Amino acid sequence: MTTSSTHNQTSWAQRILDGDRRSLAQVISLLENQEQEGFNILKELYPHTGQAHIIGLTGPPGAGKSSLVDRMIQEIRTRGHKVAVVAVDPTSPFTGGAILGDRIRMQRWASDPGVYIRSMGTRGSLGGLAQAVYATVQLLDAAGYPYVLVETVGVGQSEVDIVQVADTVVVVSVPGLGDDVQVSKAGIMEIGDIFAVNKADLPGSQRVIIELESMLDLGSHGNWRPPVIPTVATTNQGVSQLVTAIQDHYAFLKENNLLMEKRLTRQKESVLQRLTERIRKDITELWTKEHGSQIWQDLAAKRIDPYTLEEQLYLNWKGGNTVDKKD
Amino acid sequence: MERPIRVLIAKPGLDGHDRGAKVLARAMRDAGMEVVYTGLRQTPQQIVEAAIQEDVDVIGLSCLSGAHNHLFPEVTRLLKEQNATDILVIGGGIIPEEDIPSLKAAGISEIFTPGTPTSVAIDYIKEHVTK
Structure with missing residues (x-):
């Protein structure tokens, strides 16, 4: 789909508000594929x-x-x-x-x-x-x-x-x-x-x-x-x-007054899930950039266990110093 | 994220022979595609509307009633009307050799006649859907 090249975001949101089903369908695809552009359009439509x-x-x-x-x-x-x-x-x-x-x-x-x-x-x-x-x-x-x-x-x-x-x-x-x-x-x-x-x-x-x-x-x-x-x-x-x-x-x-409460719980959950996913990506990308994909091979060959690996990834991301050392 | 190719498989017209369409749907699923199957006796309008709502990359039409010369071009005409000619349209079924050129002229990208291995249709889709 050549979305960004042919249309700007305003017109996407506007077309959806105007009831254009093709635009609606295409933006659903963007969301389904977790593409940032889809979320940018959703941001604009959020007040609705x-x-x-x-x-x-x-x-x-x-x-x-x-x-x-x-x-x-x-x-x-x-x-x-x-x-x-x-x-x-x-x-x-x-x-x-x-x-x-x-x-x-x-x-x-x-x-x-x-x-x-x-x-x-x-x-x-x-x-x-x-x-x-x-x-x-x-x-x-x-x-x-x-x-x-x-x-x-x-x-x-x-x-x-x-x-x-x-x-x-x-x-x-x-x-x-x-x-x-x-x-x-x-x-x-x-x-x-x-x-x-x-x-x-x-x-x-x-x-x-x-x-x-x-x-x-x-x-x-x-x-x-x-x-x-x-x-x-x-x-x-x-x-x-x-x-x-x-x-x-x-x-x-x-x-x-349960509807607002229910929806707020859902919205919070959505924020946390997206945040978790983003941090997870950050951590693995940082490691891969610095050390390559060797860790997954180490994991496969049992040279490292998953629990130590998780700690290493986390500490590497945190910069090591900010976390209290275990005794 | 690698997005799967989305295909709509539809049977326009009045024949009830959907074995071929179902076999192809299964093969496409096994090739990693998302296949929306709309069932029997669909009007071209229903097919095009569904394809737009589902935002598919491909429409696969199956017709064994002999009405393909009317039904297939009607689908591509409606797609044009909806500004959706980027959706690839392919057809299959009992379609005489001599009908194929006019169907292609009407915007059906390829016609697969009986005996075509499913892999041929799948390779064709993979080759022609560019995302």
Whole structure:
């Protein structure tokens, strides 16, 4: 992309504010690739952020998240709002490639100017991905989408990080995945503000609902008791209730001054993560410049252990003298 | 950071034969590309809109219904309309030899006919996408 040569940053930001979807898409790529130019544009647009309700959806593969998102788009459009979707699919750790297939379920909205859908691969870097998703969400917010849905596969801690860029987290469950021990052990269950039991027309769904309800009865939730909502994405059953529950949760956050608090935590985390990443780069670059890449070979050959190496890198960066010597 | 090539694989028109498109999508993934698959029965407008929203480098069109002479040029026409001619468009499917020159004239960069190894299409993309 020949960004800087053909346009200045002002016009990028302005074009995004004017609703130019091509510019929006290209700047998302810059953010996804962690290019500084993208962040410069985001800086300019930052005053326009904070308007969107950011909704995270997670759940096991095959739970019907994409189909549910498709129905949620329909419901939100019916209620007269624009909506953007960020759909995250796993990148192969072996080849770096990815098949981004969530869009298939939502492709009927491709020509609707009130809907923007973007697919993203996880690209291996966990903290980095959460940052890329967060930056993209902010850009979509600034671009004037009042609802931003982030869909991700619910496996592992990294996914928990991603959905926590959201104001409201919807955990999607389905019948047939195990007993109530699964419900209580899965970490992902602790982050849900709303639980959707999709494929609720299948046998066993009532049991999942009861198990979720009893798990929620045991926990402490402050003043928000997460609702459990049966849905059938294929027939649109329960989708209206789900969207209403999502709006209720947002109203609850606002009324109790929790929204600002939640967002500040996220912003702090974003600053710290970016800072950590920058310092990490600085430290390794400084060492490589001074000593070459020999250390990694030493590490591979066990001439040094990772713990001593970390100390050496840190002390080298700090200039050695400023850190108290161990006795 | 080395950015992966992003490809949109789409099936315009009404035929339901997506085996070829899926095999190619898999091969592209294995070659380190990010492949957005949009599914069957897409209109040229849906394809172009999706390609723009996804900011892809390449659109791969697969058509086995015989309607390629109408559908493929419609995609490149819409790209022109959207000022997005920098997106590389390639096509595949059952396409007679004699149709290829006019498709290329309409802005389809290359046509891959049945029997083409996936590696040929992948090499072509790697060669022609310059970032």
